[in-house]
Amino acid sequence: MAKNKNLATDIIDVVREGTKRWTRTIKAEERSPSSRSYRSVRMTREKTTGFKEAAAEFMEQAYLKASDNGKLPANARQIMYAARPHIQAATGRPLDAPYFTQTLLPDFMREHDVDWDVVYDARGHFNEPHNGRRFGLGHLEVRQYIESLREPSIIDTGFSQASVKTIGPSGNYNGVLFIEKEGFDELIKQTKIPERFDLAYMSTKGMSVTAARELADNICHDYDIPLLPLHDFDKTGFSIKATVSRDTRRYEFKNKIRTIDLGLTLADVKAEALAFEHQFHAKGDKSMFIENLRKNGATEEEIDFMFQDFDRLRSTRRVELNAMTSPQFIAFLERKLREHGFTKIIPEQDLLAETYVAMERGRRLEIEAKKIEKINMKGFKAPGNLNRLVAEELKKNPGIRWDAAIQALVRRKGGGR
Numbered sequence: 001m002a003k004n005k006n007l008a009t010d011i012i013d014v015v016r017e018g019t020k021r022w023t024r025t026i027k028a029e030e031r032s033p034s035s036r037s038y039r040s041v042r043m044t045r046e047k048t049t050g051f052k053e054a055a056a057e058f059m060e061q062a063y064l065k066a067s068d069n070g071k072l073p074a075n076a077r078q079i080m081y082a083a084r085p086h087i088q089a090a091t092g093r094p095l096d097a098p099y100f101t102q103t104l105l106p107d108f109m110r111e112h113d114v115d116w117d118v119v120y121d122a123r124g125h126f127n128e129p130h131n132g133r134r135f136g137l138g139h140l141e142v143r144q145y146i147e148s149l150r151e152p153s154i155i156d157t158g159f160s161q162a163s164v165k166t167i168g169p170s171g172n173y174n175g176v177l178f179i180e181k182e183g184f185d186e187l188i189k190q191t192k193i194p195e196r197f198d199l200a201y202m203s204t205k206g207m208s209v210t211a212a213r214e215l216a217d218n219i220c221h222d223y224d225i226p227l228l229p230l231h232d233f234d235k236t237g238f239s240i241k242a243t244v245s246r247d248t249r250r251y252e253f254k255n256k257i258r259t260i261d262l263g264l265t266l267a268d269v270k271a272e273a274l275a276f277e278h279q280f281h282a283k284g285d286k287s288m289f290i291e292n293l294r295k296n297g298a299t300e301e302e303i304d305f306m307f308q309d310f311d312r313l314r315s316t317r318r319v320e321l322n323a324m325t326s327p328q329f330i331a332f333l334e335r336k337l338r339e340h341g342f343t344k345i346i347p348e349q350d351l352l353a354e355t356y357v358a359m360e361r362g363r364r365l366e367i368e369a370k371k372i373e374k375i376n377m378k379g380f381k382a383p384g385n386l387n388r389l390v391a392e393e394l395k396k397n398p399g400i401r402w403d404a405a406i407q408a409l410v411r412r413k414g415g416g417r
Contacts, residue, residue: 054090055104056112058083063116068327073117073190075183076101077322078329085275119186124204124212129173129194130401137204142211146218152351152403154358161362164355164403169223171347172401173200175260176216177228180240181205183322184329191330196398197337198345199228210251213244221255228340230333233264234279234318235293235306242296262336264319266302272332274323278315286310344394346387346402353382355403359410 062083066074080100087095109116124137126145135141149168156162166172177194182203188194194201204212216227229244231237245259269276281289286307293303306316324332346352361377383389386406393405400408 049090049092051087051091051093051095051099051104052107054087055083055100055108057090058086059105059108060114062086063118066325067117068325070117072326072330073119073186074326075119075187075322076105077183077320078325079105079118081320081323082325117186119183124182124209125185125202126212126215127194127201128167129198129200130404131172133167137202137209137211137215139211139214142215146215149219149222152347154355156358156362161366161407162355162358164401169200169219169225171345171351171403173198173225174345175226175228175342176200176202176220177230177262178212178216178244179203179321180229180231180237181321187326187330192399193330193333193337195400197342198401199337199342213251213253216244216257217253217255220257224258226258226260228260228262228337230262230321230336231264232318232320233266233269233302234320235289235316237264237318238293238296238298260340261297262333262340264321266299266305268332269319272324272328274319276317276319278309278313279318280313280315281310282314289316344391344398344402346390346394349386352386352390352402352406355406356382356386356410359407363410 059079062079063074064070065082066078077097080095080097084095084100087100105118108114109118125134126137126142127134135145145167150166150170152164152166152171154162155165164171173194175197177199179188179201180203182205185203188201193199202212202215219225220227227245229241231240241259241261245253245257247253264274268274290303290307293306298306306318308317310316321329357377357380360380360382364377389409390402390405393408394400394402397405397408
């Protein structure tokens with residue numbers, strides 16, 4: 001009897017020892033269901049490959065892919081998306097995004113002494129095109145900006161060229177681009193999207209702060225310009241798109257404003273051939289998630305796609321804007337803006353003509369100041385076809401504003417008739 005008991009104990013010990021790895025694997029999958037796809041790698045590999053070792057092997061390749069071979073800035077999460085499939089395949093484990101962006105990438109750059117153009121998330125900001133005006137999205141800054149809004153005015157600077165000063169949308173921008181994350185700021189700046197499409201640019205980290213909604217509430221309504229949200233394809237992205245223009249417990253809109261959703265949508269995900277990832281939900285009712293998505297504008301097809309794996313993994317499918325490389329992101333954004341008809345601003349003929357006359361006067365002053373002679377503008381008129389001339393100038397140089405186009409015309413043609 002004692003022998004049988006000892007034999008049974010030995011068998012139990014052997015089974016426990018032999019199934020330790022399996023037990024650890026199952027517990028890990030209970031914490032993170034999306035890791036099930038790596039089960040066979042974890043159970044069969046002989047030697048463990050660490051994240052740092054795997055990252056070192058693929059980091060440069062990922063940066064070059066995300067940044068178009070170093071030609072454009074790339075934010076840390078874009079590099080993570082480019083590297084993650086290789087790292088996960090090498091390690092057999094899911095890679096956590098914060099660990100990559102805050103540890104693996106900075107450590108690699110420091111240890112290998114590379115001078116990459118990598119940008120990281122920061123706090124929310126609002127940026128005007130053309131003049132470099134920028135401020136943080138706090139309530140005080142927003143209210144000061146709203147109070148300072150003004151129509152374009154022509155500034156006579158004495159014996160030098162006249163200029164046009166404006167604060168706010170009038171004659172300056174015809175929409176507000178809103179991106180739910182700040183990692184794209186440097187890319188947007190370098191590719192001159194705001195200047196080429198005459199757009200203000202606002203970004204926050206995640207859900208829009210109430211100051212951002214207050215700003216949109218005022219300027220989009222008062223100047224009849226749209227808000228253009230650009231967001232991830234996930235539950236949070238749809239919530240961000242909706243709450244930036246809809247009443248919530250934290251902020252009630254005083255006005256109804258126009259919004260044009262730039263995506264990501266499911267159609268965009270398919271068109272750009274973007275890979276999805278799983279987002280695990282430890283808490284929350286499936287029906288409540290779905291109702292929230294419907295309320296925030298998701299289609300039934302988009303909801304079905306997101307929840308395809310929910311019952312099995314308790315996770316939804318999601319796609320981030322960061323899944324696109326820098327050139328892919330810019331091409332996507334430009335296409336969206338053109339589809340919705342965003343072009344350069346050209347004011348009414350009266351303002352164009354007044355600006356043209358002032359700049360011609362400035363040109364003549366610059367010449368005549370050397371002679372100390374009185375400038376006679378009597379009888380001088382601006383060309384009657386200024387709309388066409390300004391449009392042609394903006395087509396040749398889309399990175400400038402309409403008043404800079406007039407200045408170029410005045411300097412090149414030497415005035416009107």
